[in-house]
Amino acid sequence: xxxxxxxxxxxxxxxxxxxxxxxxxxxxxxxxxxxxxxxxxxxxxxxxxxxxxxxxxxxxxxxxxxxxxxxxxxxxxxxxxxxxxxxxxxxxxxxxxxxxxxxxxxxxxxxxxx
Amino acid sequence: xxxxxxxxxxxxxxxxxxxxxxxxxxxxxxxxxxxxxxxxxxxxxxxxxxxxxxxxxxxxxxxxxxxxxxxxxxxxxxxxxxxxxxxxxxxxxxxxxxxxxxxxxxxxxxxxx
Numbered sequence: 001x002x003x004x005x006x007x008x009x010x011x012x013x014x015x016x017x018x019x020x021x022x023x024x025x026x027x028x029x030x031x032x033x034x035x036x037x038x039x040x041x042x043x044x045x046x047x048x049x050x051x052x053x054x055x056x057x058x059x060x061x062x063x064x065x066x067x068x069x070x071x072x073x074x075x076x077x078x079x080x081x082x083x084x085x086x087x088x089x090x091x092x093x094x095x096x097x098x099x100x101x102x103x104x105x106x107x108x109x110x111x112x113x114x
Numbered sequence: 115x116x117x118x119x120x121x122x123x124x125x126x127x128x129x130x131x132x133x134x135x136x137x138x139x140x141x142x143x144x145x146x147x148x149x150x151x152x153x154x155x156x157x158x159x160x161x162x163x164x165x166x167x168x169x170x171x172x173x174x175x176x177x178x179x180x181x182x183x184x185x186x187x188x189x190x191x192x193x194x195x196x197x198x199x200x201x202x203x204x205x206x207x208x209x210x211x212x213x214x215x216x217x218x219x220x221x222x223x224x225x226x227x
Contacts, residue, residue, distance in 0.1 A: 043158075043205075043217040045215065048214075090157060090158065099208065099210070105157040105159075105160075
């Protein structure tokens, strides 16, 4: 059974389009995250939700909007896609919020904006 | 601002060799340090997590050590196998409610048969 799953795995789209990436975890965790891994391979946190409430919102353009319909899902919607949005986006979850809780990552979604 | 460095960026070794992967961080006030493995298309898998009060953790052929005061961690892989080929990332986390994982760029390891 997949613990943290993401769809789609690959996403190719044109500039200006709006797209969504979905994430689901079946671990019963309360906290979920979105990370971005850019072309330089740095993995950086974008957002974090705990019990469906936004906890971390890094310096991310307003075009990115996370939505958590329930504790098991955290979706990422991106408006007006730009070339610089091309990256691999990882979803993760942890049992609860705080440094003591290990994070479990999904397989990633490779977004290519042309 | 915490910075995590992993050098070299890539490493190629023959099968069977024991090897050490290095990680350094600039702010020693960490809560824990984690080593991950990244396989293409499969996301990140947590290998070892070391709390700041610990000096090392072991899992099978893997041993991770932590020297917090000098800002260094090493991941030791014994008797490397081709299946160990992957990218290994080090990440640190401060204490506090809003702490975040800060990752290094990773070391891409290739183990030649």
